[in-house]
Amino acid sequence: MSVKVITIDTNILQKNEISAAENRELFKKHKVLAVNLLSSPGSGKTSLLVQTCKSFSNKLNLSVSVGDLQTEVDARRIAETGVPVVQINTGTACHLDANMVQQSFSSLPLDGTDILFIENVGNLVCPATFDLGEHLRVVLLSVAEGEEKPLKYPPIFQGAHCVCINKVDLLPYVDFDMQQCRDNLKRICPQAVVFEFSCKTGEGLSQWHSWLQRQWSAAFKESC
């Protein structure tokens, strides 16, 4: 039984790798920086995208693919900023895979996109395993969730290029030890850049925006 499962898991991941490689080629061809945004449900992924879309409206062209089991709530919120957005409904699937993301490209203007955000299904476990062909993985963590989460859910943090600690406006009202969280992140994902901000108040977001702009410049500016 266990052998069978391993075989199928490998097949699924091999198939995903093929689609992820195709996505990478498409991103390269269209000069798109692809960012995979991951977190628990309710950490603020959509709020971060709304803020980021507003901030970059006169600087870079953004597009968004957003995954949810059901509803178009998130896509509607993002669409209000004027940024092209596609909602991917996964039904019961707990993560986006590279093929789902690829299918969304037919509804997005990849040629006119500088940064593509892929908002994954809210889940701190399963999306870690699936390469979408992205350049960057950004993991969001809300201070309402607790500072021990990097220790309890290490795989998703270990693959992160950037960790964003959101909802810092709630710090006076929750038991969250920021220094301990940073120590945990240093232990689990020393490679990750860490930002602290509040998507609600806007506090700290400028550093995130600058970092993102630098990532895009480093990847494509010289070749444009």
Next chain:
Amino acid sequence: MSVKVITIDTNILQKNEISAAENRELFKKHKVLAVNLLSSPGSGKTSLLVQTCKSFSNKLNLSVSVGDLQTEVDARRIAETGVPVVQINTGTACHLDANMVQQSFSSLPLDGTDILFIENVGNLVCPATFDLGEHLRVVLLSVAEGEEKPLKYPPIFQGAHCVCINKVDLLPYVDFDMQQCRDNLKRICPQAVVFEFSCKTGEGLSQWHSWLQRQWSAAFKESC
């Protein structure tokens, strides 16, 4: 490819059903009410168990099996209440299955247990699919996560006997529409009892404790 996956998924679930049925027999034999506690990471499952263990210390005998990818942080917090607890580390697995839970019984005093809590891995998607043989499914939702979560993650709510809305002490500081949340729950899981409380302040917990006591009484009191 897809046929293979469906076959294996069915095998996994069939195997799980066998273990879940065995668990049900064990719970019946030992007169244990089993409660599967599910939520996103950081909604307050462990805090709820700590509060519940303290409250029931002179009334009913509790035991806890707690699932996490890694660490024993949660088990240690619960152990401080004096209640028998076993930590199940799932490695990279995104949910508990019935066999994992069954293996934890060898370290728990089932004969002296009235209510067994099974704290699932923090994940609002995958644990919904796996029957653990439990009598009750309790889904926890924090007000910091947002009132639309029942619409976006319906499977886990559809299977709930009870939904607990936690962290109501944060209501003044977050954009959470309680009435809309209750409307969403009524639409997705009309069968579920709904409680509002704060594990931090203790507000509202007495109703949860009374309900739990009634569930145990209805299941086993007459036969004791």
